[in-house]
Amino acid sequence: MPETILAEPEHSAGDEREQRIEKLKALRAAGIDPYPARFGVRQTVEESLQAFAAVESAAGNGSTEGQVSAPNVRTAGRLMSLRVMGKASFAHLADSTGRVQLYLRQDEVGQESYDRFLKLIDIGDIVGVEGSMFRTRTGEVTVRVSEMTLLTKALRPLPEKWHGLTDVEARYRQRYLDLLTNERARNTFVLRTRVISAVRRFLDERGFLEVETPVLQPIYGGAAARPFVTFHNEMNANLYLRISDELYLKRLVIGGLDRVYEIGHDFRNEGVSTRHHPEFTMLEVYQAYADYHDMMRLTEEMYFSVAQQVLGTAHVTFSGQEIDLTPPWRRVTMRDAILEATGIDILLANDLPSLLDAIRQHGLELEVKHNWGKQVEELFDATVQSDLVQPTFVLNHPVEISPLAKRHADQPSLVERFEFFIAGQESGNAFSELNDPIDQRSRFENQGQHRSDGDEEAHPMDEDWIRALEHGMPPTGGLGVGIDRMMMVLTDTPSIREVILFPALRSKVAE
RNA sequence: GGGCCGCUAGCUCAAUGGUAGAGCAAAUGACUCUUAAUCAUUAGGUUACAGGUUCGAGUCCUGUGCGGCUCACCA
Structure with missing residues (x-):
């Protein structure tokens, strides 16, 4: 059994992990399961965006904010960013089909759940939301959230939002973060x-x-x-x-x-x-x-x-x-390709000694192989292959x-x-x-x-x-x-x- | 396996041999249309690891680990 641990030592995630564990406890204390088994029927992010696009185009291009009848959606994904402005917040939610902006208002979700959102939900958590679609003043199609459900609490933070994960080793070892x-x-x-x-x-x-x-x-x-x-x-x-x-x-x-x-x-x-x-x-x-x-x-x-x-x-x-x-x-015989590149005709230099002789005469320094065929391969790899773009x-x-x-x-x-x-x-x-x-x-x-x-x-x-x-x-x-x-x-x-x-x-x- | 380069806060990066910093993320506060939101405050480090040189090492030297590029071998 492997005794090695691939993840870094526990202490290195630092305070943030501990803070998130405290939030997890607080959620449980409030009677909220941080890892519920299901969310039920949902639309993908892409479907949610399409639902709005369909309504909007049906209403005609001249419509402005609030005038189209907003479709209700129920979707889920990972919180990728968060912008809190007091009693209203914006966030981005991503699933495998895309990302959509969320808009939460204290007066629409209620003070208790809005506070819970601010205090106990983090970027990286996976949530489900219900709400109506609308377009913000700056033009982004957004879910006006009426209800948010925590689906999975994340204990470790996401990589930096702007640069992402760039360390090559980390990208390979933690490909999930690279993909996110x-x-x-x-x-x-x-x-x-x-x-x-x-x-x-x-x-x-x-x-x-x-x-x-x-x-x-x-x-x-x-x-x-x-x-x-x-x-x-x-x-x-x-x-x-x-x-x-x-x-x-x-x-x-x-x-x-x-x-x-x-x-x-x-x-x-x-x-x-x-x-x-x-x-x-x-x-x-x-x-x-x-x-x-x-x-x-x-x-x-x-x-x-x-x-x-x-x-x-x-x-x-x-x-x-x-x-x-x-x-x-293009089709070219190995013989012609080598002949073009070096002037050596492998059909004339058709045994190992004469081929090695020809290679020397053409001033090429190659590893000496055990037989004619291997030597031809060596000659080809060294003189032809990289030019075949x-x-x-x-x-x-x-x-x-x-x-x-x-x-x-x-x-x-x-x-x-x-x-x-x-x-x-x-x-x-x-x-x-x-x-x-x-x-x-x-x-x-x-x-x-x-x-x-x-x-x-x-x-x-x-x-x-x-x-x-x-x-x-x-x-x-x-x-x-x-x-x-x-x-x-x-x-x-x-x-x-x-x-x-x-x-x-x-x-x-x-x- | 050889050569070169790299490893600093969770992430992205700074720091002439002289007190280890910033941005994001986090915490606290302000803010009901923001979008790399903004503003204020706070916390966060065995500088990969082990030695060495030095009054003093993130920085110089040696070794080890891991990774990248490259050469060698293969597809």
């Missing part, structure tokens, strides 16, 4: 949900079946990464948190589900950065009787459709760069780094694979899936060799997967898309933590 006070954070995460809905809609409309496959796996695979390991007590066995969904989804294609996809979390036991997070959201799509060219079309159409649905445009800005997601996207498919990777992709018909050292890049970062990966079980076995055996050469990310042998393949998998196109990366591009967010509600942070140990 920073509109940008709220918008980002609402947009995230809409993006995922749009992705589902896009795939559902094309006959794909959304499925769920194991997160805990006896053998991990489907990507090149180090896994998290956990232990199942009853089975007395190690299990791995999945690094991809791939091999299970392809089993479903073997099982006759010709179009499947899954949106879920993958886990990769690697460093955290602005572009990497150990737990991230991956979309994987498999389509029988399709190849990687079909997956390219699917990818660019999906991005375009999602952007149109969610943003209303396919033109986005990322870090000041204009990006156009409109299909078709506009969406670009990079095609035909070395076979050594692609143990699950089908060999290219004309170039047996390459595979039918693409990665796509937007704003200089890889956003996804796809191939014509390898369905030759004999070749699959030898690929895994080669991966075993890479592992003994020190490659901790080499793909493990998976006999159960080979057995499945031996039953026959139709020619299939597969695609993986990093949803967090997609969110970054669509929201112009340079850090992946800003698009993840609760990013991974070290626990803070309270002493």
Whole structure:
């Protein structure tokens, strides 16, 4: 059991927390439950505002204050601000649909409850109100409160009303406060949900079946990464948190589900950065009787459709760069991309010694890898990737780094694979899936060799997967898309933590 | 993991090595159309933590913790 306390020590909230606890006691003493179970039927803030707008427009634009018949509303939310002017007060109330101003007058709510409001209710408390809508002299649509009900007493104050919460660490650790006070954070995460809905809609409309496959796996695979390991007590066995969904989804294609996809979390036991997070959201799509060219079309159409649905445009800005997601996207082979950038032709320098030689001759200083394919990848990452600002498919990777992709018909050292890049970062990966079980076995055996050469990310042998393949998998196109990366591009967010509600942070140990 | 930067009141931020301050929030009072309401008064601090230098440390030095950026690895 964790003994650490994530919140700060009790004394640090200081007097204000104690004062609010005193108010809580006073409320109870007055027979008021500070945490009632329900408020009953209510309208959202948005509905309340709409109710007034409907009445006002029906009355015509010429109406002035007090002349429209004010609709009665009953709504609830968190008190976000408070302006007391003696025997009348203004406040703002917010729920997830918006915020509305409240107007309380002592002569309308009664002296007792008005005093209680002033003395025992704080900014941050959650209240329900009833009243009639009107427009103030300064033009703001407002609830003239006839009755206010405390729904939840808050014991800690909200962050500063003007600047909100800006400390990055606090925003991540106490995301609820970030969401309450920073509109940008709220918008980002609402947009995230809409993006995922749009992705589902896009795939559902094309006959794909959304499925769920194991997160805990006896053998991990489907990507090149180090896994998290956990232990199942009853089975007395190690299990791995999945690094991809791939091999299970392809089993479903073997099982006759010709179009499947899954949106879920993958886990990769690697460093955290602005572009990497150990737990991230991956979309994987498999389509029988399709190849990687079909997956390219699917990818660019999906991005375009999602952007149109969610943003209303396919033109986005990322870090000041204009990006156009409109299909078709540029397609370039990895060989041509490297050739353009460096003058090195990987098809001529087609073994490790000659490739290393070419790299030296071109004056490049790169980490030396264990095999030709890894070295090509290193060369590509160092010289091409960051320049791929506009969406670009990079095609035909070395076979050594692609143990699950089908060999290219004309170039047996390459595979039918693409990665796509937007704003200089890889956003996804796809191939014509390898369905030759004999070749699959030898690929895994080669991966075993890479592992003994020190490659901790080499793909493990998976006999159960080979057995499945031996039953026959139709020619299939597969695609993986990093949803967090997609969110970054669509929201112009340079850090992946800003698009993840609760990013991974070290626990803070309270002493 | 490396490099750079940061950590001061609940929040946002100040403070030549010389008495730790302001705004918001809070408390008390005034104010029945305010909206970053206004005005007056009050309280609030182990300056992340542990050492060191110094007559004197928020400030300089060392270490630790947490975070940000960046490089390395991956998507």
